[in-house]
Amino acid sequence: MKNITVLGAGLVGSLLAVMLGRRGHTVQLIEKRPDLRKVKWEDGRTINLALSERGWRALERVGLVEEVKQLAIPMYGRMMHNEKGDLTFQPYGKEGQSIYSVSRSQLNEKLMNLAEEEGKVQLFFEQKCTQVDLEKPAVHLTHVVSGEESILQPDILIGADGAFSAVRSAMQRTNLFNYQQYFIEHGYKELTIPPKRDGSWAIDKHALHIWPRGNFMLIALPNPDGSFTCTLFFPFKGEVSFDKIRTQADVIHYFETYFPDILPLMPNVAEEYLQNPTSSLVTIRCYPWTYKNKAAIIGDAAHAIVPFYGQGMNAGFEDCIILDQLMEKYSQNWEQIFEEYQGQRVDNAEAIADLALQNFVEMRDYVADPKFLLRKKIEAHIHQLYPDLWTPLYTMIAFSHIPYAEALRLGKKQDAIMQQIMATPSIEEKWPQLDYKTILQEHQQ
Amino acid sequence: MKNITVLGAGLVGSLLAVMLGRRGHTVQLIEKRPDLRKVKWEDGRTINLALSERGWRALERVGLVEEVKQLAIPMYGRMMHNEKGDLTFQPYGKEGQSIYSVSRSQLNEKLMNLAEEEGKVQLFFEQKCTQVDLEKPAVHLTHVVSGEESILQPDILIGADGAFSAVRSAMQRTNLFNYQQYFIEHGYKELTIPPKRDGSWAIDKHALHIWPRGNFMLIALPNPDGSFTCTLFFPFKGEVSFDKIRTQADVIHYFETYFPDILPLMPNVAEEYLQNPTSSLVTIRCYPWTYKNKAAIIGDAAHAIVPFYGQGMNAGFEDCIILDQLMEKYSQNWEQIFEEYQGQRVDNAEAIADLALQNFVEMRDYVADPKFLLRKKIEAHIHQLYPDLWTPLYTMIAFSHIPYAEALRLGKKQDAIMQQIMATPSIEEKWPQLDYKTILQEHQQ
Incomplete structure (x- = not known):
């Protein structure tokens, strides 16, 4: 059994830690943010999760399906809103098939709890990684509050540390590492439709709502508390863009022009718009994903994608399934496990990256x-x-x-x-x- | 007039320094290696230059054509060598049209001399860049021998610092920077055909020689001293690859099998093969190439390409021409100069990167x-x-x-x-x- 450090206690890192623990490994799960279960991570830049079949299978593997079902709101299709406020519904699949809106933080909490219950997984929070040595392997950590420094030297290091992964950065400095980061010309901003007075949902809760407007779009996903989390995908620059909307009056005018039906349901849209950050959207492609039998990257660290197919987390969870199956098959032969892991996953990651980029055009334009x-x-x-x-x-x-x-x-x-x-x-x-x-x-x- | 720091005194950096100096700017040209005119840079990993029309036009602009012609050997076409030693000649263009084999170091010396003669350009050698601050802009330098540290704070910083550019690395940490590095599966190794006893060339000096062998190839370009610089492009891994050739006997056997006609002309091939490094081949694509009116990248720093179209230096020199034309057109409006520079060049850089990758297949396979x-x-x-x-x-x-x-x-x-x-x-x-x-x-x- 190995001593394994997983960098990043997000959804993928936490799920993987559970799987590694259950296979008998000793796991340190390292997170730079505070414990989500005590201090919320919400920072006005969450894109809601759309949990679909691949994600459910991963949750099934660790026995979380029933618990997560309680938190999940089924969405049976896309509800398109045109400029006049007319609605068109397009089902996602056959009758009864749906994807699910889930709170990122609630799901993450469940996974962290499960990891901790395992006994083999220890969680460390507010530990910022300052250096990665793939050869040893080793990670240098600094506690973000106390400044205390420490070094971990596991047998295996796994980077589940997201699109700006420190483990991948270290890999990028090795020879023959192929790498691409591609930002689209659109950014995004989180907004909210609050619950109605009676606590219920202001629009149909069983759909993913889209306001397709050609070169930009607004979407809304339901939350269990009666609100919707909306995301505006909008060009950074150009005639109609983030660049041009700077005052509360600009925001109101923009929504009146393009989203008149939703404006009455968003009483704080102008304040929220100006207050929340504008975030960018990146696609990361790279290869290889592993370093000898010593290190690997997984999830967004290996293949960050744009959110338009709702597959980011689902793809990361599928990575975990594959890795878990290979651990079952090859036991302690980590060179083999890593080789097949990247061999099986890289083409699939490329494919979903392409599909996600294509689907943006579909959602913002063709669906109308x-x-x-x-x-x-x-x-x-x-x-x-x-x-x-x-x-x-x-x-x-x-x-x-x-x-x-x-x-x-x-x-x-x-x-x-x-x-x-x-x-x-x-x-x-x-x-x-x-x-x-x-x-x-x-x-x- | 501006105070401009150019990082990298290779071919493109030196040429650009000449042009900037002539436009009245004060230029610091910074190089981490020693002065090429005193200590040779040769390190067994030079791919000879093929100077063609675009390169000549740049040299014409600074008045170096006649001097460089003296050093250049015209190559009128490809001379293909098959396994039996049969030769096939394929002209590059119309009668009399040729590309030119030029010594990288001799050309670089000429450009450095010209820069120094300008009076406005100061050269600094053995200065390693340790940090780049785009916002100021500033570069932190450490002298590689004395260890002495210094900081330059020019008005404008230009990175002509090659495929692993420090200026580009700083840009990569800014938001919305698109970037790709792609290594092909082949590496390369430099070898030599020495002059004959009488000092003349062992094979036709007016051709670029190719031994196309499907998945790999050897090429040879003539030098003025009667020798040829050969480059073996060969997969790193696989049945027949760098990986499999480890002893002098392996080298001899490999050359006997695939390059029997050339083996008698390379008496030291086994020693050279084992002594010279195996280098990798990378394509770099990125955007943007400039940062406000403060910094820019040029040449390989912006668009490193594989050498198979012989256009690496020619493309970098063409960047210099464009930048010089824009300085002429817009005088001190650097925001405009930089905007048009990247606007005009990026698609062309993408195109030559693609063509260079395609031409590898043509050279190693189709030409036979x-x-x-x-x-x-x-x-x-x-x-x-x-x-x-x-x-x-x-x-x-x-x-x-x-x-x-x-x-x-x-x-x-x-x-x-x-x-x-x-x-x-x-x-x-x-x-x-x-x-x-x-x-x-x-x-x-």
Whole structure:
């Protein structure tokens, strides 16, 4: 059994610590922020979680499904709000299928508690990592309040320390490390729709709400307390952008122009807008993810993605599942475990990174397009007729365990077929009568 | 007039210093290595320079053409060596067109001398940059011998400090900095073909020699002293790779197997192979290249590329031309100068980075393919018939000033046309009779 240090007690780090502890390893779980269970981490820059099938399977593995279900609000589809306030609903999957809005902090607390209950996992808070030595491996820590310095020298070091990972930075200084960080031109800002007077939700709580506006969009996810956490995705610069909105009057004017139906439900929008930070959105791709049998990175540290497919946490949890399966298979052969871990995951991480970037365009622009909605309807129809021959891309990502890269590949094939179908004259009327079986068979040859 | 610090006295930094000095600025040119004119930098990892049209134009701008011509050896085409020792010559351009083999150190010396003669440029050697502050801007320096520390606070800081640039590292820590480093799976090793007994060249001095072997290759460029500098591009890992060749006997066996014609000309190949380092090859892409009106990066610091198109220095020199033109146009408006500089250059840098990666496959693999050589012959033929309608991609890159991005775009169009032409039955016999004008006109519609 090994002595393992996990850097970062966020969702992925905490889940991994549970799994490592259960396999008999001694784990130090290190976090630079204070204990979330005593001091909230909320800093006005949380994007709500959308927990879907891959995430649930990971929670199942550690026995947390029932507890988390209590906290989760099912969202059965997208509710689009146009400029006039008209609503269009588009289901995510088949009847009854949903993704779940979950509070990041509540889920994190549950995972920390579980890690601590394990007995093999020790949590350390307010410990900032100042240096990483991959070769030993070792991490230098400084307590953020007392300034006290310490050095940990585990057998294995795992970086679950997010998009700006210190473990990955150390890897980046080794030779032949491929690395990319890519910021999109949009930032985001958190806003809130408070509960109604009676404590209930101001808009439908069982949907993910989207106000698609071409080059920008607002979304809202329900919270258990009756509020919604909204996120505005908006260009940093340009004609209509963060850059141009500087006063309370600007904020009100902007919302009146683009989001008139939501403005009455957000009494504090101007203050919140000016007070909350504007954050950036980065995609990180890198390789390798491991260093000898000594260190590895996981979750956002290895593959930070933009939030538009709701898969960031789900992908990180899937990393944990794979690593746990490999520990089961190879026991103490860490070189083998690490080699297969990165071998299995890197292409899938690339695929979900691409899909997440693509989905931003879909969400902010296409979802307002009747042709797009018709296409989604037809795809659902084909899926219902021939579930073995056709699974829509969103369903593969959110409601299955098909590897992301495989889903992306199948999605591209479907794209070609749907383009052909959508080119049918008068498709708006004819779609229920088309001979989909023949079309699918033609494409399979 | 400004006080400007240029970090890095390599080819691009030295050239830029000349240009800045001539525009009246006071320049500190800082280099971490010793003065090249007293102590050679040679470290067994030089890839020879192939100076082409873009590079010449930059030298013309500072009046160095005649002097450098004296040092340069024209190479009129590629000389391919197959496993049997048979030779095939493929011209680079029209008759008389050539690229030039130039000694990196000799060219660098010339540029340093010119910078010093300017009077406005001061050179400092053995000064290692330990810290960069973009906001001030400031650079912290430590003398590598005495250990003495100093701080420079110029008005403007320019990083011409290569693929592992300290200025770029500082930029990378600012928000919204997009960055990618990508290592190919091949490394390289420098080797030598010494002059013959009588001091002359052992193989044709007016060609760039290539031994294409599929997944690896050896190249050789002539030096004025009768020797050739050879570079072996070879995978780090795999069946036939750096990893597998560890003893003198391994080296000899490898050369006997793959490069039998050259082995007798390299009496010290085994010693050299084991003694010289194995270096890696990286492509760097990033954006932005400037920080306010305070700092900028140039050359490899902004866009390190693999050497397979022979454009690394030429691209860096073209950066200098553009910057010099913008200084002329906008005088002291540095925000404007920097904005247009990066605006004009970044897409071109991306394009030459892509082309250089593609050309590796062409050089190590396709050049041995009769179909490929036929295609090149046909392209040259079309170019001769219709010089206004068709310029081969290599010619656009090496013998013109067409922006790289434009050349890449045109090259893709040509690719489609050539694929069609090459699909003509019995193209081997029929090519001189085809109606190229009609084919080109069809594609222009």
